[in-house]
Amino acid sequence: MTFEVPRGDGYVEVDLPDCDVTIAELPGGEPVDVREAAEAAVADPHGPPLVERANADDEVAIVVTDVTRDAPDGILVDVLFEELEAAGVDREQVTIVLGLGLHRPMDEAEIEAELDEYADLAENHDPDDTVTLGEVDDVPIEIYRPVAEADLVLTTGQSEPHQYAGFSGGAKTVIIGAGGESFIKYTHGPDMLGQESVKLGKIDGNPFREAVEEAGELVGLDFCLNVTPGPDGFLDAAAGDSGAVVRDLAETAREALAFEVDGEYDAVVSGVGAPKDAQLYQTTRGITYVVLSDGAPVKEGGRVVVPAVLDEGYGAGRGEERFYEWLSGAEDAESCYQAMLEGYEPGAQRGFVTVRSLRHADAYVTNSEDPDLVEECLMHAEETVEDAIEPGSDVLVVPKAPKTLLV
Known part of the structure; x- marks a missing residue:
């Protein structure tokens, strides 16, 4: 099945012919002026x-x-x-x-x-x-x-x-x-x-x-x-x-914006798009908004796949710096999570919910300009969405994760 997911100001086309794909279609509404x-x-x-x-x-x-x-x-x-x-x-x-x-x-x-x-x-x-x-x-x-x-x-x-x-x-x-x-x-x-x-x-x-x-x-x-x-x-x-x-x-x-989740999936393709996917800090919303949702669509040990640009790296603010320090300095998600339970400086909270999510599922960031950064921060980098998903997977696609309520 072929579908599109946001990346930056545009979209990437994804083809998963060997997978069972469900698109999270939202009720939506008529846009206003x-x-x-x-x-x-x-x-x-x-x-x-x-x-x-x-x-x-x-x-x-x-x-x-x-x-x-x-x-x-x-x-x-x-x-x-x-x-x-x-x-x-x-x-x-x-x-x-x-x-x-x-x-x-x-x-x-x-x-x-x-x-x-x-x-x-x-x-x-x-x-x-x-x-x-x-x-x-x-x-x-x-x-x-x-x-x-x-x-x-x-x-x-x-x-x-x-x-x-x-x-x-x-x-x-x-x-x-x-x-x-x-x-x-x-x-x-x-x-x-x-x-x-x-x-x-x-x-x-x-x-x-x-x-x-x-x-x-x-x-x-x-x-x-x-x-x-x-x-x-x-x-x-x-x-x-x-x-x-x-x-x-x-x-x-x-x-x-509500989508009712029916069961659990091997993988979720989560779209973020501009302006958030310019930096890893904001891009991780595509992970946490899926894993920590009421709908909880990802199987334990499954994966969330997020296309992103990352032309700003992890981000340049004080909070983004603290996020990066925690994730890049950790050996694994579990030890990082346990350490952060003891407290952290403001801004690092996006690291906290990210590692909380990574304890349940793996995260793959694809199509980015900074794959080394992704690997440095407890996540996996792949060139394309297709590379990040195993053939035969049961896949849910959430085209606009930050604007979707998975219930």
């Missing part, structure tokens, strides 16, 4: 409209997602500016903060591509320049100074399936994206991530999501505008109170 959907959401928000929350003399911070996400932040920011102008807020009163978390800073070209006419208002978040605004679960909430000192805090981005938060977006973009190391370490540590209720697609009863939302209230996140992605394009937008926004969009996503 992002601007029209965002304007409609802002006009009918959860809670008071933005024009009523803003004052003409407010200093405003808008926290947006970084280059590792593919949210249409530029359009969403433009829609928010229409509301701010209606409230009497001038352009010069607004700072746009690129919510990096512990990822690398964005360069001028990337900022221009994301924010267009608003690029001159943007600055990269610095996790070392923070203000402590209080505590959640006895952990300091450190927020990037320009956000902490703003009178009005807004955020854009997307609510999509997320390994820890259930769904991304909402307060997470501010608290993690524009936060300091202390809360990132707490929410991404082994005690939190080892809990059964911290999982992909789960919001209610998820302590990660609950901690982030409590921190968002403490910081004073005033207004959120998010979209939710489907298999092709974006499906909806919601605005207003951040918790309600995420729950609203999660309902749309669950209907559009």
Whole structure:
């Protein structure tokens, strides 16, 4: 059977004539025009409209997602500016903060591509320049100074399936994206991530999501505008109170992105694509989103196969460095997992869930520009997807793993 899987901005064609292949076809939905959907959401928000929350003399911070996400932040920011102008807020009163978390800073070209006419208002978040605004679960909430000192805090981005938060977006973009190391370490540590209720697609009863939302209230996140992605394009937008926004969009996503797994497979071909497959750190989502899903489609001792570009190696941020140090310095997944249970620095959590997955199944990264890196980090490198799958295998294909809920 011949099929296509994302790699970078394109696709690789795969032919597995000797295998029994199942494609994870998603219900999907009709894509919306992002601007029209965002304007409609802002006009009918959860809670008071933005024009009523803003004052003409407010200093405003808008926290947006970084280059590792593919949210249409530029359009969403433009829609928010229409509301701010209606409230009497001038352009010069607004700072746009690129919510990096512990990822690398964005360069001028990337900022221009994301924010267009608003690029001159943007600055990269610095996790070392923070203000402590209080505590959640006895952990300091450190927020990037320009956000902490703003009178009005807004955020854009997307609510999509997320390994820890259930769904991304909402307060997470501010608290993690524009936060300091202390809360990132707490929410991404082994005690939190080892809990059964911290999982992909789960919001209610998820302590990660609950901690982030409590921190968002403490910081004073005033207004959120998010979209939710489907298999092709974006499906909806919601605005207003951040918790309600995420729950609203999660309902749309669950209907559009769920695939019911029937049994276990020898191998899963997992698509990631741009921008995430530029680096190994983000590419491992194609492994963990499959192995640690509710559907758990991979047999014990099976394999997950992910085509990826890896033109940025393992990644260039502080978190990516820590991820690489753990995996490249380990002899095997089990010993690395046991060592990480004792604790690790924030950013290394992607290494933790990766080795947790590798204890169950092998991982193969194919079609990459850096096969040596893959082999160095407890995974296997092959030139093609076909090379990574044994003839006669029962194969599940998940074309867009980060946007799929395997149930």
